[in-house]
Amino acid sequence: MDSSQVFPKQPATPLRNHTPVFPKQPAAPFPKQPAEINPANQRQVLFHLLVLVLDWTAAGAPTASGPAMRQFTPWARAAGGFLAHHGIHGFLANAPDAAELDDDAAEWGAFLTRWHLLHGARRLTAHELRRDAEPQPTGLGPVRDPWDGLFPTTGAGHLPTVKSLGRRLTGQIGRWRGPYVLRSVTDAHTRARTYWIEHRPDAVNPGIKPANPQTRQNGP
Numbered sequence: 001m002d003s004s005q006v007f008p009k010q011p012a013t014p015l016r017n018h019t020p021v022f023p024k025q026p027a028a029p030f031p032k033q034p035a036e037i038n039p040a041n042q043r044q045v046l047f048h049l050l051v052l053v054l055d056w057t058a059a060g061a062p063t064a065s066g067p068a069m070r071q072f073t074p075w076a077r078a079a080g081g082f083l084a085h086h087g088i089h090g091f092l093a094n095a096p097d098a099a100e101l102d103d104d105a106a107e108w109g110a111f112l113t114r115w116h117l118l119h120g121a122r123r124l125t126a127h128e129l130r131r132d133a134e135p136q137p138t139g140l141g142p143v144r145d146p147w148d149g150l151f152p153t154t155g156a157g158h159l160p161t162v163k164s165l166g167r168r169l170t171g172q173i174g175r176w177r178g179p180y181v182l183r184s185v186t187d188a189h190t191r192a193r194t195y196w197i198e199h200r201p202d203a204v205n206p207g208i209k210p211a212n213p214q215t216r217q218n219g220p
Contacts, residue, residue, distance in 0.1 A: 056085045066092050107152075109177035114150045116180055116197040123185075123194040126166035133159055169195055 056062075064080030066073075080091035115129075124132070133151040135143035145151075152168055154160055160168065170193075172182045179201050186193045 052086060053082070056082050059085060064091065105177065107150075108172060108175075109180070110150050111147075111152060112177050112180040112182060112197055114147055116199050118146060119197070121196050121198070123196045125192055125194055126169060127162045129169075129195070130159065130162045130165050166193065 061078070062081045062085055063077040064084050066076050066080050076092060083089070083091050118132075133147055135145055137143050152160060152165070154164075169182060170184070173184050173195075174181060179199055181198045181200075182195060183198050184193055184195045
């Protein structure tokens, strides 16, 4: 018997006709708003929370040592003790890292403030800015620092290279430091990036990161 009689040939079908079609999945429902949460669930959560609090207070409400937080210090120590009592340790363990971030923000805020005081909205390259930070001899004794020690330095206290300064500045573009924010554009012809300070006294803390005009342009 001819095999073609057992397995008859099927006409070839173009691959484009075999494109799978997947059924549309229904959109996931939006999570309920707090006002729509079942009150019975709220009571259950509060009940279990109360059990945890009573167990903690029955043990003498132990507190935990931690970083000073001004008027929030008693709360932080009580919360840390409550969590540690129930086996959750490390409350506010990242406080030193957060403090370091705060210090970094304060340093950049002071730097941008001084920059705006010295140059206003004038556009500068990293090379021009680095040159401006060089101590200036007065001829009457110690050299004068126009930046009053607020210019970024290396870990050894030296001025950064132009390349290093450019990288640092690029990382700060669009980040508000009080009423000041660093802006930048790249010239389409020279391919040199220039920086300047935008000052908005009416927005001490905008809380948002506005779009930065980093589009290429032909020049000022």
